[in-house]
Amino acid sequence: MSSNLSLWQVMARSAGKLSVFVGLSVVLLLAVKQLTDSPIADAERTTLLNTFNQVLPPELYDNDPLKDTLQITDPSLLVQLGTLSPVTVYRARKNGQPAGLLLTSIAPNGYSGNITLLVGVLADGRVSGVRVLKHQETPGLGDKIEIHKSPWILEFNGRNLRDDNVPRWAVKKDGGDFDQFTGATITPRAVVQAVKKTLAMINQAGGSLYE
């Protein structure tokens, strides 16, 4: 720094330059944000729809479930979904008649933390499909709940929950219908429990979920 500038002048000049750089950054970032806003929204939509298509065949409905939603806020229902924060239910209809529900459910008792599931349930109460959205289970053992590691998760398809089949909703080790994995029982047990509770919640809420 040249010595004929006072400390204040040096500070003002540095602050000015720094502000210019930060200002330019902000302008640039806002511009890019504007530019990418709609592609990001599109990508999110496509991703969600792709997952939906895996748990509920798209030929079963003709509406846009992303726009036909319901927030579950009733704590007595939410507790069945393993959460306390509101859950969005996406509703599928054909010719205006209920076709199925799509909702996320959390298995809180996985081997390492929460397992987030997307569950599709037909209007007659049968499961149309289940997929794991997020988990931290042990790779190679518990991660067989992922569809691209093992077809296990398909065991849910077509099952419903009635008063007379409640004990069947367990892994074989516990006397139920579902396979466990070699070396990992906790993970499938948690997932089976979570899907069972989700069905119980839907049975409990009944037709009100489509209103």
Add this chain to the structure above:
Amino acid sequence: MSEAIMPSAEAEQDSSAKAKSAHWQEYKKIVDNGLWQNNQALVALLGLCPLLAVSNNTVNGLGLGLATLAVLMVSNALVSLIRNHVSDEIRIPVFIAIIATAVTIIDLLMNAYFHTLHGILGIFIPLIVTNCAILGRAEAYASKQPLDRALLDGFFMGLGFMLVLVILGALRELIGNGTLFDQAYLMFGEAARSWTIHLGDDYQGVLLAILPPGAFIGLGLLIAFKNMLDAKKAAKRINPLGIQVAVTPMSQPK
């Protein structure tokens, strides 16, 4: 060395040609430093957090490697362009602002155009801001060099980092999962679904390779391997009797 023995044409070259060859020398040095001598992951050991965390398969490694490469080039170029306009005391805040801006832009672009991969890499894209390799290059190189060199340095430092990520990812995926290029479609589209190479249907996989310790062990082995190659190269310069021979080139005849 042989050049020195041959009748040299260099004496007839004018000074601009000399400057040009010095230029090429510098470029060669940048390439060599970035990919090998001063590799950010294997020698400088910078940016290990993302390196170890996302190198559990090839595609993740490639994704984060490309993002880091892009950020390094942008930040090096910008830092070089403004190097004469920023005084020493606000240099680092300005570098950080540049790096943070570049990372945010790349984060947004990846979110828009590689949405699923962006979801998998998650927090590690924003964390590139704190990848010390990037501020390291800005401070140690780009802030003192012209644009062309800074850009080249960014490219090759990024490439060197990316190669280590990809190699480590491939090793861990191969040993841990028995596959290569699994989920390549996340980056290259649906056509890439068939790219996945399977080691064999009955391969069980060594779980350790996928888990975090596998990352540390794998990186350690890669560093050891590089050091071994370097040691071999150095040993070649020593004759079998163990007597050191002159390795410095003879001075050029003027």
